[in-house]
Amino acid sequence: MTLVITPVHYLAELPGQGVSAMGSLFQTRHQLQTENVRLQEQILLQQYQLQKLEHLTVENRRLNELLEASSIVDERVVRTQLIGESSDPFTKRVLINKGESEGVYVGQPVLDAYGLMGQVVEVAPLTSWVLLITDPQSATPVQINRNGIRAIAAGTSDNLHLLTLNNMPNTADIQVGDVLVTSGLGQRFPEGYPVGVINGISNDPGQPFSGVVVAPAARIDRSRNLLLVFENRTSVSLADAT
Numbered sequence: 001m002t003l004v005i006t007p008v009h010y011l012a013e014l015p016g017q018g019v020s021a022m023g024s025l026f027q028t029r030h031q032l033q034t035e036n037v038r039l040q041e042q043i044l045l046q047q048y049q050l051q052k053l054e055h056l057t058v059e060n061r062r063l064n065e066l067l068e069a070s071s072i073v074d075e076r077v078v079r080t081q082l083i084g085e086s087s088d089p090f091t092k093r094v095l096i097n098k099g100e101s102e103g104v105y106v107g108q109p110v111l112d113a114y115g116l117m118g119q120v121v122e123v124a125p126l127t128s129w130v131l132l133i134t135d136p137q138s139a140t141p142v143q144i145n146r147n148g149i150r151a152i153a154a155g156t157s158d159n160l161h162l163l164t165l166n167n168m169p170n171t172a173d174i175q176v177g178d179v180l181v182t183s184g185l186g187q188r189f190p191e192g193y194p195v196g197v198i199n200g201i202s203n204d205p206g207q208p209f210s211g212v213v214v215a216p217a218a219r220i221d222r223s224r225n226l227l228l229v230f231e232n233r234t235s236v237s238l239a240d241a242t
Contacts, residue, residue: 063225065113076230078102080110082223083127092135092155094118098228099126107188109229115194115217116140116182117226133195134163134220142195143183147173150183153195153214161220163196165212170203172210180214190231194218 084095098104100123108120110130118138122129133140136157142165143150149172153163168174178198184191200213 077111077227078230080226080228082226086129090136090157092132092138093121093129094132096128096130096226096228097126099124099128101125102228103230104128104228109189109193109231111193111227111229112218112223112225114219114223115196116189117218117220117223119188120228130226132220133218134159134161134216139166140189140195141183141185142180144174145179145181146175149173150185151180151212153180161216163214163216165198165210165214168210168212170208170210174198174201174210174212176201179217190229 078098080096080098082094083097086093086095094117096110104120104123106120106123110117110119116133118130118132118135120128121131131138132155133153134155136155138155140153140163141150142153151165151168154166156162156164165174176198180195180198182189182191182193182195194217196214196216198212199215200211202211204211
Protein backbone atom coordinates (compact mmCIF):
# COMPACT_ATOMS: atom_id res chain seq x y z
CA MET A 1 0.00 0.00 0.00
CA THR A 2 2.81 2.38 0.86
CA LEU A 3 4.48 1.69 -2.43
CA VAL A 4 1.22 2.39 -4.25
CA ILE A 5 0.15 5.52 -2.28
CA THR A 6 3.51 7.36 -2.16
CA PRO A 7 3.66 8.14 -5.92
CA VAL A 8 0.06 9.33 -5.75
CA HIS A 9 0.91 11.78 -2.93
CA TYR A 10 3.92 12.95 -4.88
CA LEU A 11 1.86 13.60 -8.01
CA ALA A 12 -0.80 15.37 -5.96
CA GLU A 13 1.77 17.81 -4.55
CA LEU A 14 3.32 18.70 -7.91
CA PRO A 15 0.80 21.45 -8.85
CA GLY A 16 1.28 23.19 -5.52
CA GLN A 17 5.05 22.99 -5.80
CA GLY A 18 4.84 24.33 -9.35
CA VAL A 19 2.74 27.30 -8.30
CA SER A 20 5.12 28.02 -5.42
CA ALA A 21 8.13 27.80 -7.72
CA MET A 22 6.50 30.10 -10.28
CA GLY A 23 5.66 32.58 -7.52
CA SER A 24 9.25 32.54 -6.34
CA LEU A 25 10.44 32.97 -9.91
CA PHE A 26 8.22 36.01 -10.52
CA GLN A 27 9.22 37.49 -7.18
CA THR A 28 12.93 36.98 -7.95
CA ARG A 29 12.50 38.53 -11.41
CA HIS A 30 10.71 41.54 -9.96
CA GLN A 31 13.49 42.00 -7.40
CA LEU A 32 16.11 41.78 -10.13
CA GLN A 33 14.27 44.33 -12.25
CA THR A 34 13.96 46.70 -9.30
CA GLU A 35 17.63 46.25 -8.47
CA ASN A 36 18.55 46.83 -12.12
CA VAL A 37 16.65 50.13 -12.19
CA ARG A 38 18.30 51.22 -8.94
CA LEU A 39 21.76 50.36 -10.28
CA GLN A 40 21.10 52.23 -13.53
CA GLU A 41 20.08 55.33 -11.59
CA GLN A 42 23.18 55.00 -9.41
CA ILE A 43 25.44 54.63 -12.45
CA LEU A 44 23.84 57.69 -14.07
CA LEU A 45 24.40 59.71 -10.91
CA GLN A 46 28.01 58.56 -10.68
CA GLN A 47 28.58 59.45 -14.34
CA TYR A 48 27.25 62.94 -13.64
CA GLN A 49 29.54 63.25 -10.64
CA LEU A 50 32.48 62.03 -12.73
CA GLN A 51 31.73 64.70 -15.33
CA LYS A 52 31.82 67.38 -12.65
CA LEU A 53 34.98 65.84 -11.21
CA GLU A 54 36.62 65.86 -14.65
CA HIS A 55 35.66 69.52 -15.09
CA LEU A 56 37.13 70.39 -11.68
CA THR A 57 40.30 68.45 -12.47
CA VAL A 58 40.77 70.31 -15.74
CA GLU A 59 39.98 73.63 -14.08
CA ASN A 60 42.53 72.94 -11.32
CA ARG A 61 45.13 72.12 -13.96
CA ARG A 62 44.41 75.43 -15.69
CA LEU A 63 44.71 77.30 -12.40
CA ASN A 64 48.03 75.59 -11.70
CA GLU A 65 49.27 76.62 -15.14
CA LEU A 66 48.14 80.17 -14.44
CA LEU A 67 49.95 80.11 -11.10
CA GLU A 68 53.13 78.89 -12.78
CA ALA A 69 52.82 81.64 -15.39
CA SER A 70 52.40 84.33 -12.72
CA SER A 71 55.52 83.12 -10.91
CA ILE A 72 57.78 84.09 -13.85
CA VAL A 73 56.34 87.59 -14.25
CA ASP A 74 58.37 90.29 -12.50
CA GLU A 75 55.48 92.72 -12.20
CA ARG A 76 52.61 92.37 -9.73
CA VAL A 77 49.74 90.35 -11.13
CA VAL A 78 46.12 89.86 -10.09
CA ARG A 79 43.93 87.00 -11.22
CA THR A 80 40.75 87.89 -13.08
CA GLN A 81 38.09 85.97 -14.96
CA LEU A 82 36.50 86.36 -18.37
CA ILE A 83 32.75 86.92 -17.98
CA GLY A 84 31.63 88.05 -21.44
CA GLU A 85 32.46 88.73 -25.07
CA SER A 86 31.60 91.58 -27.39
CA SER A 87 28.57 90.99 -29.61
CA ASP A 88 30.10 93.21 -32.31
CA PRO A 89 31.35 90.85 -35.06
CA PHE A 90 33.95 93.43 -36.13
CA THR A 91 35.53 93.77 -32.68
CA LYS A 92 37.47 91.16 -30.72
CA ARG A 93 37.00 92.20 -27.11
CA VAL A 94 36.26 90.33 -23.89
CA LEU A 95 34.82 91.46 -20.57
CA ILE A 96 36.61 90.71 -17.28
CA ASN A 97 35.36 90.90 -13.69
CA LYS A 98 37.85 93.49 -12.43
CA GLY A 99 37.47 97.24 -12.80
CA GLU A 100 38.41 100.65 -11.48
CA SER A 101 37.72 99.62 -7.90
CA GLU A 102 40.53 97.04 -8.24
CA GLY A 103 42.95 99.58 -9.73
CA VAL A 104 42.57 98.42 -13.34
CA TYR A 105 43.72 101.02 -15.88
CA VAL A 106 43.52 101.57 -19.62
CA GLY A 107 46.46 100.02 -21.45
CA GLN A 108 47.03 97.36 -18.78
CA PRO A 109 48.44 94.08 -20.17
CA VAL A 110 46.31 90.93 -19.80
CA LEU A 111 47.78 87.42 -19.99
CA ASP A 112 46.57 83.88 -19.77
CA ALA A 113 48.70 80.91 -18.69
CA TYR A 114 50.37 80.72 -22.12
CA GLY A 115 50.95 84.24 -23.36
CA LEU A 116 49.69 87.74 -24.05
CA MET A 117 45.92 88.03 -24.50
CA GLY A 118 45.55 91.78 -24.99
CA GLN A 119 45.20 95.06 -23.15
CA VAL A 120 42.51 96.91 -21.22
CA VAL A 121 40.80 99.57 -23.35
CA GLU A 122 37.75 100.49 -21.25
CA VAL A 123 37.33 100.52 -17.48
CA ALA A 124 34.12 100.58 -15.43
CA PRO A 125 33.85 100.46 -11.63
CA LEU A 126 33.53 96.64 -11.48
CA THR A 127 34.37 95.38 -14.98
CA SER A 128 36.74 96.14 -17.86
CA TRP A 129 36.90 95.50 -21.59
CA VAL A 130 40.04 93.89 -23.01
CA LEU A 131 41.04 94.32 -26.66
CA LEU A 132 42.52 91.02 -27.86
CA ILE A 133 45.82 91.02 -29.71
CA THR A 134 44.04 89.42 -32.68
CA ASP A 135 41.70 92.41 -33.13
CA PRO A 136 42.38 94.29 -36.40
CA GLN A 137 42.93 97.50 -34.40
CA SER A 138 45.60 95.86 -32.26
CA ALA A 139 49.32 96.14 -33.07
CA THR A 140 51.85 94.58 -30.71
CA PRO A 141 55.60 95.38 -30.85
CA VAL A 142 57.40 92.03 -30.88
CA GLN A 143 60.79 90.50 -31.50
CA ILE A 144 61.87 87.08 -32.67
CA ASN A 145 63.27 85.21 -29.70
CA ARG A 146 65.89 83.43 -31.80
CA ASN A 147 67.66 86.47 -33.28
CA GLY A 148 66.07 89.62 -31.83
CA ILE A 149 64.54 90.89 -35.10
CA ARG A 150 61.82 93.40 -34.28
CA ALA A 151 58.42 93.60 -35.94
CA ILE A 152 54.78 94.54 -35.38
CA ALA A 153 52.25 91.74 -34.87
CA ALA A 154 48.83 92.92 -36.03
CA GLY A 155 45.42 91.40 -35.64
CA THR A 156 43.29 90.31 -38.55
CA SER A 157 39.69 91.11 -39.47
CA ASP A 158 38.75 87.64 -40.67
CA ASN A 159 40.28 85.21 -38.19
CA LEU A 160 40.15 85.25 -34.38
CA HIS A 161 43.10 82.89 -34.09
CA LEU A 162 45.75 84.54 -36.27
CA LEU A 163 48.18 87.46 -36.31
CA THR A 164 50.32 88.82 -39.13
CA LEU A 165 53.72 90.50 -39.14
CA ASN A 166 53.61 93.85 -40.91
CA ASN A 167 56.32 95.03 -43.33
CA MET A 168 58.63 92.06 -42.91
CA PRO A 169 61.26 92.18 -45.71
CA ASN A 170 61.67 89.15 -47.95
CA THR A 171 65.32 88.96 -46.90
CA ALA A 172 64.60 88.85 -43.15
CA ASP A 173 65.93 85.88 -41.19
CA ILE A 174 62.62 84.35 -40.16
CA GLN A 175 61.55 80.72 -40.00
CA VAL A 176 58.39 78.76 -39.36
CA GLY A 177 58.45 77.86 -35.67
CA ASP A 178 60.15 81.09 -34.54
CA VAL A 179 58.78 82.29 -31.21
CA LEU A 180 57.67 85.91 -30.87
CA VAL A 181 57.80 87.79 -27.57
CA THR A 182 56.96 91.37 -26.65
CA SER A 183 59.87 93.71 -27.39
CA GLY A 184 59.03 96.27 -24.73
CA LEU A 185 59.07 99.09 -27.29
CA GLY A 186 56.28 101.64 -27.24
CA GLN A 187 55.93 101.34 -23.45
CA ARG A 188 52.79 99.29 -23.88
CA PHE A 189 53.81 95.79 -22.83
CA PRO A 190 56.78 94.77 -20.68
CA GLU A 191 59.49 92.89 -22.55
CA GLY A 192 59.54 89.12 -22.87
CA TYR A 193 55.89 88.02 -22.79
CA PRO A 194 55.10 85.21 -25.29
CA VAL A 195 52.99 86.49 -28.17
CA GLY A 196 52.93 83.70 -30.73
CA VAL A 197 54.71 81.32 -33.09
CA ILE A 198 55.27 81.83 -36.83
CA ASN A 199 53.37 79.08 -38.63
CA GLY A 200 53.39 80.33 -42.23
CA ILE A 201 55.61 82.41 -44.56
CA SER A 202 54.78 83.33 -48.16
CA ASN A 203 57.14 85.21 -50.50
CA ASP A 204 56.01 86.96 -53.67
CA PRO A 205 58.93 87.93 -55.94
CA GLY A 206 56.97 90.99 -57.01
CA GLN A 207 56.46 92.23 -53.44
CA PRO A 208 59.11 93.67 -51.10
CA PHE A 209 57.54 92.15 -48.00
CA SER A 210 56.78 88.59 -46.92
CA GLY A 211 53.39 87.42 -45.79
CA VAL A 212 53.93 86.06 -42.29
CA VAL A 213 51.18 84.33 -40.32
CA VAL A 214 51.46 83.92 -36.55
CA ALA A 215 49.49 81.65 -34.21
CA PRO A 216 48.91 83.36 -30.83
CA ALA A 217 50.53 81.76 -27.81
CA ALA A 218 47.52 82.62 -25.66
CA ARG A 219 44.46 80.41 -25.97
CA ILE A 220 42.28 83.23 -27.22
CA ASP A 221 39.10 81.20 -27.61
CA ARG A 222 39.39 78.99 -24.51
CA SER A 223 41.05 80.74 -21.57
CA ARG A 224 38.74 82.05 -18.84
CA ASN A 225 41.22 82.59 -16.01
CA LEU A 226 43.48 85.53 -16.81
CA LEU A 227 46.15 87.71 -15.23
CA LEU A 228 46.17 91.49 -14.98
CA VAL A 229 49.72 92.82 -14.95
CA PHE A 230 50.32 95.86 -12.74
CA GLU A 231 53.39 97.81 -13.77
CA ASN A 232 55.08 100.59 -11.84
CA ARG A 233 52.73 103.25 -13.13
CA THR A 234 49.20 104.30 -12.35
CA SER A 235 47.59 104.81 -15.72
CA VAL A 236 48.10 104.90 -19.45
CA SER A 237 46.20 107.09 -21.87
CA LEU A 238 44.02 105.51 -24.51
CA ALA A 239 46.19 107.13 -27.17
CA ASP A 240 49.24 105.33 -25.83
CA ALA A 241 47.29 102.08 -25.63
CA THR A 242 46.29 102.17 -29.29
